[in-house]
Amino acid sequence: MAPVQAAEALDQSLSPECRVPGSKLYTLAKLNAVKAALKEKRPVRVLSIGSSSAGLGTGSSYPVKLENALESALPDVQVEVESRSLPGEVASGAGERLRTLVAEVEPDLVIWQVGTNDALARVDIDSFAEALDDSVKWVMSHDIDIVLIDPVFTASLAEDDYYNRMVSTVQEVARREAVPLVHRYAAMRFLSTRGTDEAHMLGHRFRLNDLGLRCMAEHAARAITLSLLQSDPAKPDPKSDAKPDPNTIPDRTGTAARPTPGRDSTEAAPATRGN
Amino acid sequence: MREPNAIDFWRGVALVTIFINHIPGNFFERYTFSQYGISDAAELFVFLAGWSIGLATRGRDGTPEPRLTTVLRLLSRTIEVYRAQIVIMSLALAMIAGCALYLDNPLILEWHNAGGFFADPIQTMVGIVVLTHQLGFFNILPLYVVLIAIAPIVVLLGRVSRALVLALSFSLYAASLVFEWNLPSWPGEGDWFFNPLCWQLLLVLGFVSNEASRENPRLRSLARRLTPLGIALVALGFVLAVWELRPDPMLAPEPRLVFTFDKTYLSPGRLIHFCGMVLAFQAVYGLIAPRVMPLARFLSGLGRNSLAVFSMGSLLSLAGQFVRFQTGGGIIVDVSVVGSGLFALGFTAWFVEWRARKPRAPRTPPDGAASRPASPPA
Numbered sequence: 001m002a003p004v005q006a007a008e009a010l011d012q013s014l015s016p017e018c019r020v021p022g023s024k025l026y027t028l029a030k031l032n033a034v035k036a037a038l039k040e041k042r043p044v045r046v047l048s049i050g051s052s053s054a055g056l057g058t059g060s061s062y063p064v065k066l067e068n069a070l071e072s073a074l075p076d077v078q079v080e081v082e083s084r085s086l087p088g089e090v091a092s093g094a095g096e097r098l099r100t101l102v103a104e105v106e107p108d109l110v111i112w113q114v115g116t117n118d119a120l121a122r123v124d125i126d127s128f129a130e131a132l133d134d135s136v137k138w139v140m141s142h143d144i145d146i147v148l149i150d151p152v153f154t155a156s157l158a159e160d161d162y163y164n165r166m167v168s169t170v171q172e173v174a175r176r177e178a179v180p181l182v183h184r185y186a187a188m189r190f191l192s193t194r195g196t197d198e199a200h201m202l203g204h205r206f207r208l209n210d211l212g213l214r215c216m217a218e219h220a221a222r223a224i225t226l227s228l229l230q231s232d233p234a235k236p237d238p239k240s241d242a243k244p245d246p247n248t249i250p251d252r253t254g255t256a257a258r259p260t261p262g263r264d265s266t267e268a269a270p271a272t273r274g275n
Numbered sequence: 276m277r278e279p280n281a282i283d284f285w286r287g288v289a290l291v292t293i294f295i296n297h298i299p300g301n302f303f304e305r306y307t308f309s310q311y312g313i314s315d316a317a318e319l320f321v322f323l324a325g326w327s328i329g330l331a332t333r334g335r336d337g338t339p340e341p342r343l344t345t346v347l348r349l350l351s352r353t354i355e356v357y358r359a360q361i362v363i364m365s366l367a368l369a370m371i372a373g374c375a376l377y378l379d380n381p382l383i384l385e386w387h388n389a390g391g392f393f394a395d396p397i398q399t400m401v402g403i404v405v406l407t408h409q410l411g412f413f414n415i416l417p418l419y420v421v422l423i424a425i426a427p428i429v430v431l432l433g434r435v436s437r438a439l440v441l442a443l444s445f446s447l448y449a450a451s452l453v454f455e456w457n458l459p460s461w462p463g464e465g466d467w468f469f470n471p472l473c474w475q476l477l478l479v480l481g482f483v484s485n486e487a488s489r490e491n492p493r494l495r496s497l498a499r500r501l502t503p504l505g506i507a508l509v510a511l512g513f514v515l516a517v518w519e520l521r522p523d524p525m526l527a528p529e530p531r532l533v534f535t536f537d538k539t540y541l542s543p544g545r546l547i548h549f550c551g552m553v554l555a556f557q558a559v560y561g562l563i564a565p566r567v568m569p570l571a572r573f574l575s576g577l578g579r580n581s582l583a584v585f586s587m588g589s590l591l592s593l594a595g596q597f598v599r600f601q602t603g604g605g606i607i608v609d610v611s612v613v614g615s616g617l618f619a620l621g622f623t624a625w626f627v628e629w630r631a632r633k634p635r636a637p638r639t640p641p642d643g644a645a646s647r648p649a650s651p652p653a
Binding site for chain 1: 298299300304378379380381382383384385386387388391394395410411412414455463464465468521523524525527531535536537538539596599600603604
């Protein structure tokens with residue numbers, strides 16, 4: 001996890017109730033396939049998978065929010081989010097199902113909320129790590145970008161050693177494979193410390209879960225737009241896009257690269273860069 | 276009550292395998308046959324369902340029962356299976372919610388596709404009732420409802436021409452593979468986990484195999500002679516499964532689903548492997564049953580009462596998952612969870628049969644006078 005600066009500023013581009021410092025929010029890395037789609041000015045196809053990704057039809061659901069958040073962060077870009085639930089454990093077969101879904105949808109970007117089912121099944125952490133690594137490598141080997149979202153924070157498991165190792169395993173795999181990671185756990189833990197008047201009929205922790213679901217789309221969209229910005233050299237030069245950027249450190253936090261709050265959402269729109 | 280027999284025995288094996296595999300991460304999971312082949316217990320379950328439909332729609336002497344009786348029998352079975360699915364889904368959602376509240380742990384609400392219900396109960400409630408919203412591990416019975424609902428067509432058409440049924444069924448299967456037809460999930464995107472348009476072929480194969488082998492001794496001896504082919508296919512499946520060799524769906528040529536090992540669409544690889552399993556194991560029951568009579572009796576008991584045992588097994592495996600989660604698992608927990616689960620499944624089978632045969636109280640009210648028949652095997 002990135003070192004937390006003292007009194008780090010909250011990311012003002014997020015909705016007030018979802019505001020978290022950048023270092024608690026994401027790890028950035030390159031997204032070449034999405035950039036290619038943007039350059040070709042075609043819609044970006046996103047496959048969202050994971051426990052909250054059943055893609056319910058209502059406007060309040062995570063996939064719908066994700067699509068809205070991405071479209072407002074990337075103006076002039078059409079984003080098509082396909083969402084699928086992924087039952088089963090990564091360590092035993094869900095990776096296989098993921099491959100089928102990816103082949104079916106053929107997306108530019110996979111956003112994978114991962115780890116919940118494996119944590120609930122208490123699968124062996126090493127086999128989880130290996131299977132997750134395999135799946136991430138497989139997606140990347142087909143020139144598809146992938147963003148991982150780590151599991152939820154919940155106070156009842158804050159001291160659970162196994163669960164914490166699960167969360168850090170997702171982080172390790174993201175670092176090793178140099179893919180962006182949305183720190184859902186850290187973000188929710190941060191939000192849990194913030195006082196609020198908002199109540200939930202099932203109590204404090206369930207309110208947090210609700211909030212976490214609502215904010216996850218924004219957090220993911222933020223990590224993706226900043227990753228798109230970051231993988232470019234400082235001066236936009238379309239020709240250099242394909243070359244690896246030696247300055248990109250996979251686990252570099254978003255804070256360092258974060259542009260001026262409030263203005264970045266338009267700057268982050270890569271569609272405007274090539275013009 | 277039927278004597279122990281091969282069909283009930285293998286159905287019992289499928290039920291136990293499904294129960295164990297539905298507690299992911301447990302110690303025994305890696306010793307079920309599903310880990311050593313391309314196909315798994317789901318194929319076995321559906322094939323045997325087709326096989327028993329053939330048995331259930333004929334009299335003891337083998338004459339087909341009247342058509343209307345067949346239609347009504349299968350309709351009644353469809354309702355039973357549907358009712359079971361609604362009941363276990365309600366109980367499962369209540370168990371998930373109750374467990375999340377009791378353990379004060381919202382993570383549990385995200386259990387295998389349950390999150391949708393808790394995030395959006397209004398639409399999802401409708402989806403549950405019309406079977407288009409399915410929880411992970413609770414997706415076999417919706418398939419079964421559709422299959423039993425179309426079974427009257429299979430049976431009645433089969434009395435006219437088996438070749439016609441096979442041809443129609445295979446055409447639907449092939450078209451679904453090529454054009455990727457499936458029933459949709461709702462609310463939410465995606466499709467059914469078990470695609471009925473493809474899996475119907477297995478039901479039809481089970482039905483036709485039973486019908487054809489009943490009348491045709493040459494076919495039976497041909498099947499016997501093909502046992503080595505079956506063993507070769509099983510061995511091949513073993514190698515592919517253990518070395519995790521499978522086609523990459525992104526690299527497979529079009530139509531992609533024909534070449535991958537996809538469970539949803541019952542890809543040909545799975546189907547061929549399953550047929551190999553049937554050929555390889557066709558005589559095994561006769562060989563082992565006399566040696567392990569108590570086991571054969573236990574598993575046949577489960578198989579005879581498959582719907583009740585499957586339903587209880589689904590709920591018990593969910594409970595087992597929570598126990599493993601909260602205790603952290605480990606061999607002692609796994610032995611207790613699986614052991615007590617198997618005991619409970621055995622009790623379920625026994626209890627269903629006890630309820631069916633228990634003598635009615637002498638002061639039975641007039642409307643309760645009709646005794647409940649034991650559930651038909653289909």
